[in-house]
Amino acid sequence: MHVSADAVGQLGEVFSLTGAHQTVAASFWAWLGQQDHHIRPPAPDTIGSMCGDRLRVQWWTDPTGAWFAAQVVDMTARSFWEVFLVPARSGQQVAGRRLCMGDASAIELLDTLWLEVFGPQVGTQVVEARYPAFAELVAAGCNPSGVKTVRDDAAMVARLEADVAYWKHLAVSLSKTAPTRESTYTPPPPAEAPSAASGSTATARKWGLKDIAEYAEANAHRITILQRAVSATKRSSFENPDLLYTCLELLAIEYTEVKTGKADRNAFKVKAEALGIDFGGSVDPSVAGELGDLYFIRLGGRRRFLDQHLGKGSARDPRYCMRIYFCWDEDTNRVVIGHMPSHLPTSYT
Numbered sequence: 568m569h570v571s572a573d574a575v576g577q578l579g580e581v582f583s584l585t586g587a588h589q590t591v592a593a594s595f596w597a598w599l600g601q602q603d604h605h606i607r608p609p610a611p612d613t614i615g616s617m618c619g620d621r622l623r624v625q626w627w628t629d630p631t632g633a634w635f636a637a638q639v640v641d642m643t644a645r646s647f648w649e650v651f652l653v654p655a656r657s658g659q660q661v662a663g664r665r666l667c668m669g670d671a672s673a674i675e676l677l678d679t680l681w682l683e684v685f686g687p688q689v690g691t692q693v694v695e696a697r698y699p700a701f702a703e704l705v706a707a708g709c710n711p712s713g714v715k716t717v718r719d720d721a722a723m724v725a726r727l728e729a730d731v732a733y734w735k736h737l738a739v740s741l742s743k744t745a746p747t748r749e750s751t752y753t754p755p756p757p758a759e760a761p762s763a764a765s766g767s768t769a770t771a772r773k774w775g776l777k778d779i780a781e782y783a784e785a786n787a788h789r790i791t792i793l794q795r796a797v798s799a800t801k802r803s804s805f806e807n808p809d810l811l812y813t814c815l816e817l818l819a820i821e822y823t824e825v826k827t828g829k830a831d832r833n834a835f836k837v838k839a840e841a842l843g844i845d846f847g848g849s850v851d852p853s854v855a856g857e858l859g860d861l862y863f864i865r866l867g868g869r870r871r872f873l874d875q876h877l878g879k880g881s882a883r884d885p886r887y888c889m890r891i892y893f894c895w896d897e898d899t900n901r902v903v904i905g906h907m908p909s910h911l912p913t914s915y916t
Contacts, residue, residue, distance in 0.1 A: 575586060579665035579698025580663060580692055581661050581662070581663055581692065581697075583660065583661055583689075584652075584659075584662055584688045584690060586687060586688035586689060588634075588652060591633075591684060591685060592608075592633050592634070592652065593630070594684045595637070595680075596608035596823040598680055598683060599622060599639070600683050602621060602641075603621040605617070605618075605622075606619050606622055608632075609631050609723070610628070610632075611632035612629060612630040613617065613626075613627075613628055613630050614626070614627045614709070616890070621641060621642055622640065622641055623638055623642065624638070624639050624640075625637065627704060627708050633652075634653050634654065634708070635651065636649070636651035636705060636708070637649065637651070638699055638701050644672055644673050644676060645668075645669065645670075645673075646669030646672075646676070646856075647666075647667040647669065647675030648664065648665060648666045648667060648668075649663075649665045649667065650663065650664045650680070651699070651701075652770060652794070653704065661778060661907030662685050662689060663699070664677060664685075666859065668859060670795070670799070670858070670859070670861060670906075671911055671912060672802075674830070674912055682856060711835040721900055729870055732869075733745075739841075746853060772832055773809070774808060775808050776800050776801060776803055776808050776811070776908075777801055779792070779797050779800040780797050780800075782802070782812065786815075789820075789900050790815060790819040790823075790901055790905040791899070791902065792904040792906065793903065793904060793905055795864075795905065796904045796905060796907050799907065799908070803885060803908050803909060804885050805885060805887075805888075805889060805908045805909070806885050806887065807887075807889070808881050810879060811889060811907065811908050812843070814844060814879075814889070814891055815837070815891070815904070816844070816910075817844070818891070818893065818902045819902065821834050821835040821838055822835050822902060823900070823901065825840050826895055826900070827900050844877050844878070844879055845877065845878040845879070846875070846876075846877055848874060848875060849874055849892050849911075852872060852915060855873075862892065862896070862904075862905075862911070863905075864903065866894075866903060867896075871903070872894060873892040873893060873894050873895050873906065874894055875892070875893050876890050876891060876892045877889075877890070877893075877894070878910075879890040885908075885909045885910070888910050889907070889908045890907065890908060891904060891907040892904070892906040893905060
């Protein structure tokens with residue numbers, strides 16, 4: 568079997584192999600078996616699929632069983648990824664991986680697989696190589712004389728057209744936004760403490776990460792927190808939930824008032840700086856487009872870019888680093904949270 572390569576594929580990486588390849592396939596199937604005990608190594612020279620409790624796997628193997636290609640759907644992590652190990656036309660051994668669908672946790676899982684199974688034998692990345700589609704690998708493996716690849720970009724064109732329509736809509740919406748006032752912001756005077764005679768006041772609730780779904784429902788009229796953000800927050804190990812909820816309130820109150828022209832933008836800026844919170848754009852749109860749907864949401868039937876974020880901390884340790892990725896919904900005049908509180912990747916690697 569031979570695979571030709573002529574361009575870099577999005578979300579796919581191809582690497583040369585420097586070590587012996589004979590044990591990689593066995594290690595790969597053993598690793599899948601650890602994730603789902605129903606997954607067993609396929610026989611050599613076969614094409615097929617198998618389904619376990621967690622994984623659904625489609626594969627191709629050559630007559631030796633050492634060369635293979637696999638597509639894996641992880642129903643627990645809600646991810647879809649591919650890996651392969653084949654000889655290239657030049658005779659060089661190459662391995663590849665691609666995340667087709669999934670979030671940051673899916674990238675971490677794929678990185679773990681790559682390190683444990685392919686890591687010892689992987690050499691340098693073949694930057695000029697195009698990542699071959701799974702169907703190409705299967706077809707080429709079944710036809711030693713080679714196959715002709717035809718690329719249909721209709722789906723990509725449709726996606727780009729949808730993105731163009733969104734950016735046009737955003738430009739029109741921004742052009743209708745009232746100019747932000749530049750006057751100096753004067754913070755309101757601090758509220759007077761209640762006298763002892765008035766009795767104790769009700770203590771504000773202390774929210775935990777596990778309470779995020781309840782908070783989202785109770786405050787849905789002020790801020791929209793999507794289910795993917797709720798799920799990520801519940802799984803998070805972030806150690807400062809008070810800061811997270813303070814930032815959500817900052818977006819629900821000060822940021823919303825600024826966006827709707829009810830307050831000077833310094834009202835938001837001053838409070839964010841007092842908290843040590845960074846505010847700015849999330850990632851360049853060209854980079855976001857290469858990362859699947861990590862930075863995009865569906866809202867009102869449109870694909871929306873999570874173009875803004877609040878951040879605290881520069882380390883990637885999820886216990887101490889916080890990011891809130893969001894966009895502004897002009898239809899509801901509310902902030903929409905798409906992901907929090909972990910740092911989303913800014914590249915595939």
